[in-house]
Amino acid sequence: MKSAMKATKSLSLLHTITKSIKASTRCISTSSNLLHNQYESIPKEKVDCVVIGAGIVGIAIARELAMKHNREVLVVESGQTFGTVTSSRNSEVIHGGIYYPHNSLKALFCVRGRELLYGYCKERGIPHQQIGKLIVATLSEDIPKLDVLMTRGTENGVPGLRLLEGHEAMRLEPELRCLRALLSPASGIVDSHSLMLSLVGEAENHGATFSYNTTVIGGHFRGNHIQLLTSGSKSLENNTSSSLLPELILLPQVVVNSGGLAAPIIAKRFDGLDKRNVPSPCYARGCYFTLSNTRTPVFHHLIYPIPEVGGLGVHVTLDLNGQVKFGPDVEWIEGVDDISSFLNRFDYSVSGNRANHFYPAIRRYYPNLKDGSLEPGYAGIRPKLSGPRSDYVDFVIQIGYETNSEMVLPSKNLFRGEETHGVAGLINLFGIESPGLTSSLAIAEHITAEVMKSKIMR
Numbered sequence: 001m002k003s004a005m006k007a008t009k010s011l012s013l014l015h016t017i018t019k020s021i022k023a024s025t026r027c028i029s030t031s032s033n034l035l036h037n038q039y040e041s042i043p044k045e046k047v048d049c050v051v052i053g054a055g056i057v058g059i060a061i062a063r064e065l066a067m068k069h070n071r072e073v074l075v076v077e078s079g080q081t082f083g084t085v086t087s088s089r090n091s092e093v094i095h096g097g098i099y100y101p102h103n104s105l106k107a108l109f110c111v112r113g114r115e116l117l118y119g120y121c122k123e124r125g126i127p128h129q130q131i132g133k134l135i136v137a138t139l140s141e142d143i144p145k146l147d148v149l150m151t152r153g154t155e156n157g158v159p160g161l162r163l164l165e166g167h168e169a170m171r172l173e174p175e176l177r178c179l180r181a182l183l184s185p186a187s188g189i190v191d192s193h194s195l196m197l198s199l200v201g202e203a204e205n206h207g208a209t210f211s212y213n214t215t216v217i218g219g220h221f222r223g224n225h226i227q228l229l230t231s232g233s234k235s236l237e238n239n240t241s242s243s244l245l246p247e248l249i250l251l252p253q254v255v256v257n258s259g260g261l262a263a264p265i266i267a268k269r270f271d272g273l274d275k276r277n278v279p280s281p282c283y284a285r286g287c288y289f290t291l292s293n294t295r296t297p298v299f300h301h302l303i304y305p306i307p308e309v310g311g312l313g314v315h316v317t318l319d320l321n322g323q324v325k326f327g328p329d330v331e332w333i334e335g336v337d338d339i340s341s342f343l344n345r346f347d348y349s350v351s352g353n354r355a356n357h358f359y360p361a362i363r364r365y366y367p368n369l370k371d372g373s374l375e376p377g378y379a380g381i382r383p384k385l386s387g388p389r390s391d392y393v394d395f396v397i398q399i400g401y402e403t404n405s406e407m408v409l410p411s412k413n414l415f416r417g418e419e420t421h422g423v424a425g426l427i428n429l430f431g432i433e434s435p436g437l438t439s440s441l442a443i444a445e446h447i448t449a450e451v452m453k454s455k456i457m458r
């Protein structure tokens with residue numbers, strides 16, 4: 001835990017330019033035919049693995065590569081520190097793995113990730129609680145949907161699932177009103193900031209470097225040669241143009257694009273990657289409201305309604321201090337231009353007016369909710385690959401070499417759960433929405449195994 005609590009270094013990569021120039025043996029010749037003339041004067045630095053994005057997924061991958069496989073890792077993060085985007089704007093729920101189609105990446109990684117996460121939190125003393133979850137049917141037409149979830153969760157290997165009659169569920173939670181419920185004892189909550197802090201500390205202790213305030217603005221991929229173009233985030237702040245100039249060029253063996261909301265836009269800026277391999281992003285905002293004036297928590301379990309299109313429904317979640325939160329709702333965001341998405345210019349404000357549709361949604365299962373008791377909380381944006389009228393889309397993991405992965409996945413979608421794109425050394429992670437937090441350690445385990453298998457890494 002000591003290492004976990006170690007304060008993280010906020011190192012700006014651009015301040016290491018001097019270091020990179022001095023380390024002349026590590027710099028490649030600017031006369032390389034790979035280089036565009038316009039980049040000749042720009043400093044370059046070789047590095048083994050670059051992870052784009054210090055969200056929970058990028059951090060977990062960096063830690064796994066550095067700590068378990070002794071790789072040299074540089075994490076490039078456009079924000080001022082780690083985990084300031086989706087990884088700190090979520091429900092902090094450790095999901096059981098109930099909702100996702102059998103054998104989908106979401107199901108496989110959620111179930112494996114949950115086990116790894118509980119183990120990690122116990123070992124490292126990360127605050128968490130396995131409080132369990134009730135998915136509730138409040139209308140008779142919802143009852144068959146609980147049966148479907150029960151079957152799906154059981155197929156996915158979620159332990160301990162049990163269908164409860166309404167009176168049994170209401171005995172567990174006296175403020176709850178429902179006809180039936182599905183109990184998932186494996187579900188829980190975690191302090192995601194402590195989790196990320198611990199993972200960053202371990203990654204750094206094993207030599208990984210986190211370069212904050214540094215944005216990847218594009219890349220060139222030719223054969224086995226990669227150039228990753230980076231710039232100081234500050235110099236991009238007022239930019240409205242899509243032609244951005246790099247200040248430092250990285251020459252990695254492997255690049256993991258774990259840029260969350262921006263991952264598809266980053267990939268579109270990779271010269272050499274067929275753009276048909278890049279799915280179009282869709283975004284759905286989710287707002288939270290907190291319950292005011294409650295000394296003792298009204299609920300002790302997570303309470304979820306039947307899932308809706310785009311989300312899991314306005315649910316009850318608790319943080320580790322017992323604060324009750326309701327959310328997230330689903331608000332589709334249309335017309336986000338590439339540069340706004342790329343530079344994270346999303347609106348994260350929560351308008352008090354949104355409470356108007358929270359009250360009726362919550363009162364379906366919590367009729368005693370008092371008028372005026374909801375206060376605006378925070379919002380997060382879901383990095384989706386499908387819109388309101390599309391079918392389920394899995395996590396998409398694209399690996400840039402012929403992989404012998406044993407994880408063979410069926411899929412009905414254009415973008416399969418896992419696929420190759422033929423650009424050696426590049427791994428793209430797209431659509432890492434919920435249950436991405438729960439899945440993070442399992443995704444890291446899988447990506448790292450693939451990196452270690454790769455011929456280009458030998």
Ligand SMILES: Cc1cc2nc3c(=O)[nH]c(=O)nc-3n(C[C@H](O)[C@H](O)[C@H](O)COP(=O)(O)OP(=O)(O)OC[C@H]3O[C@@H](n4cnc5c(N)ncnc54)[C@H](O)[C@@H]3O)c2cc1C
Nearest residue numbers: 053055056057078087090091093216260434435436437438
């Ligand atoms: C409302 C909501 C509720 C959720 N609830 C849950 C839950 O209860 N349980 C659960 O398991 N999951 C949940 N999730 C999902 C979970 O939060 C995400 O799957 C997870 O945080 C994704 O992590 P990430 O590292 O992929 O992305 P992020 O946390 O977004 O990290 C990506 C990072 O990349 C950086 N970046 C972007 N572009 C660049 C660039 N060009 N150069 C350098 N850096 C860049 C960003 O600054 C960011 O820090 C929820 C998501 C939302 C939106």
